[in-house]
Amino acid sequence: xxxxxxxxxxxxxxxxxxxxxxxxxxxxxxxxxxxxxxxxxxxxxxxxxxxxxxxxxxxxxxxxxxxxxxxxxxxxxxxxxxxxxxxxxxxxxxxxxxxxxxxxxxxxxxxxxxxxxxxxxxxxxxxxxxxxxxxxxxxxxxxxxxxxxxxxxxxxxxxxxxxxxxxxxxxxxxxxxxxxxxxxxxxxxxxxxxxxxxxxxxxxxxxxxxxxxxxxxxxxxxxxxxxxxxxxxxxxxxxxxxxxxxxxxxxxxxxxxxxxxxxxxxxxxxxxxxxxxxxxxxxxxxxxxxxxxxxxxxxxxxxxxxxxxxxxxxxxxxxxxxxxxxxxxxxxxxxxxxxxxxxxxxxxxxxxxxxxxxxxxxxxxxxxxxxxxxxxxxxxxxxxxxxxxxx
Amino acid sequence: xxxxxxxxxxxxxxxxxxxxxxxxxxxxxxxxxxxxxxxxxxxxxxxxxxxxxxxxxxxxxxxxxxxxxxxxxxxxxxxxxxxxxxxxxxxxxxxxxxxxxxxxxxxxxxxx
Numbered sequence: 001x002x003x004x005x006x007x008x009x010x011x012x013x014x015x016x017x018x019x020x021x022x023x024x025x026x027x028x029x030x031x032x033x034x035x036x037x038x039x040x041x042x043x044x045x046x047x048x049x050x051x052x053x054x055x056x057x058x059x060x061x062x063x064x065x066x067x068x069x070x071x072x073x074x075x076x077x078x079x080x081x082x083x084x085x086x087x088x089x090x091x092x093x094x095x096x097x098x099x100x101x102x103x104x105x106x107x108x109x110x111x112x113x114x115x116x117x118x119x120x121x122x123x124x125x126x127x128x129x130x131x132x133x134x135x136x137x138x139x140x141x142x143x144x145x146x147x148x149x150x151x152x153x154x155x156x157x158x159x160x161x162x163x164x165x166x167x168x169x170x171x172x173x174x175x176x177x178x179x180x181x182x183x184x185x186x187x188x189x190x191x192x193x194x195x196x197x198x199x200x201x202x203x204x205x206x207x208x209x210x211x212x213x214x215x216x217x218x219x220x221x222x223x224x225x226x227x228x229x230x231x232x233x234x235x236x237x238x239x240x241x242x243x244x245x246x247x248x249x250x251x252x253x254x255x256x257x258x259x260x261x262x263x264x265x266x267x268x269x270x271x272x273x274x275x276x277x278x279x280x281x282x283x284x285x286x287x288x289x290x291x292x293x294x295x296x297x298x299x300x301x302x303x304x305x306x307x308x309x310x311x312x313x314x315x316x317x318x319x320x321x322x323x324x325x326x327x328x329x330x331x332x333x334x335x336x337x338x339x340x341x342x343x344x345x346x347x348x349x350x351x352x353x354x355x356x357x358x359x360x361x362x363x364x365x366x367x368x369x370x371x372x373x374x375x376x377x378x379x380x381x382x383x384x385x386x387x388x389x390x391x
Numbered sequence: 392x393x394x395x396x397x398x399x400x401x402x403x404x405x406x407x408x409x410x411x412x413x414x415x416x417x418x419x420x421x422x423x424x425x426x427x428x429x430x431x432x433x434x435x436x437x438x439x440x441x442x443x444x445x446x447x448x449x450x451x452x453x454x455x456x457x458x459x460x461x462x463x464x465x466x467x468x469x470x471x472x473x474x475x476x477x478x479x480x481x482x483x484x485x486x487x488x489x490x491x492x493x494x495x496x497x498x499x500x501x502x503x
Contacts, residue, residue: 154406154438154439155439157398158398188460188481188482189458214483217483223486223488223489227485229492232474232475232485233437235407235438235439237460237474238453238461238478239480240459240482241456244398244460338420
């Protein structure tokens with residue numbers, strides 16, 4: 001199986017040809033927005049946390065890895081210039097893999113107006129550079145698909161998640177890569193997951209990284225919502241039940257590894273197959289996690305919500321007949337009615353993934369996107385709870 | 392006839408594919424959409440929620456997808472709704488205030 005993509009200098013292959021403006025601190029986001037105004041395919045990634053580096057290395061690592069994502073043709077990295085996250089820290093590693101990257105601070109560039117003016121010049125150059133890439137035929141082993149759920153209801157566990165799991169198995173059989181995440185929503189599924197590993201190291205990772213999530217989210221005396229009231233009104237009683245439904249979208253293939261994102265490193269899939277990951281259960285941030293792991297497209301199951309991302313297209317799958325509207329790319333409600341099988345819907349999703357990889361737009365691509373949320377683990381909490389990554 | 396679906400062979404609960412009213416007779420389907428047997432509904436059960444397929448005692452595990460998905464906190468009679476008012480998570484439970492909100496929103500009758 002093949003698809004038509006944009007081959008980047010490092011050998012990865014994009015399915016979109018975007019210019020990314022990375023604002024390394026929130027103070028220069030206004031400048032970034034003004035620079036982007038009037039251009040197509042120029043998108044923004046902003047660090048809203050802080051302009052400080054210490055304690056925010058996970059965010060720094062993700063900004064770098066999103067810049068390296070193959071859907072990005074080239075980058076402009078900007079900073080106000082008074083913080084400690086120097087734009088070069090983000091720009092240099094992206095340059096190293098052969099991408100065209102410009103970099104500037106507002107202070108050194110003569111202030112806001114001049115920076116916007118200069119930025120627009122850079123963008124024009126980046127667009128010219130992006131236009132030198134043409135789609136060419138490449139093997140599906142260059143395709144990485146993220147799978148995620150959101151706005152889950154009963155139909156997710158019965159219809160959309162099983163059909164996405166079916167798609168995941170088929171993509172892996174064809175030679176592609178699929179990444180699942182949301183470890184918090186795999187609580188209670190450890191035994192099932194371990195059955196799918198080939199070595200103890202991966203099994204250990206599964207157990208300890210899920211345990212880390214459990215510890216992070218269950219602090220005695222705090223009323224933390226780990227599944228929404230809407231989930232429960234829809235029929236989900238416990239997190240384990242939600243997990244078992246969510247597990248269905250992970251298919252049944254061997255789990256190659258659990259990809260981690262943290263203050264020290266961001267893993268990448270090293271060969272095709274199915275991977276778990278630390279991709280957050282929070283949708284906005286999950287798309288950025290997936291992008292950092294190198295995914296070019298996300299398949300997202302839902303009741304009827306319209307989650308979308310500007311860098312990596314999102315294919316929405318729903319089995320809830322009452323909530324399906326024209327945001328939904330794949331209708332899995334036939335499974336709920338007993339008139340269509342899981343495998344048949346799985347085939348439709350595989351076809352849609354390849355079509356979208358070839359350049360076909362999803363139903364709401366370009367209409368409305370969630371912000372590129374840079375979700376990170378709070379290093380103070382990690383230290384207090386003594387949580388560690390696994391090397 | 393209204394339908395419930397069973398997600399695993401060992402399950403002791405089934406999921407409503409229609410909104411059920413107390414007194415309804417409904418069919419329980421297997422995961423492959425085969426009709427298995429009928430059951431009398433003893434409490435209103437909204438679409439997507441679960442019915443007890445047998446009497447379940449306090450302390451027993453709730454089995455769905457052939458897996459333990461929680462623990463029974465109050466005896467549940469066959470035909471009744473199985474939800475946050477009579478089941479808790481064995482891992483990270485929903486805080487009581489959220490449970491109260493869910494019970495209120497769904498108008499679940501809770502015996503004191």
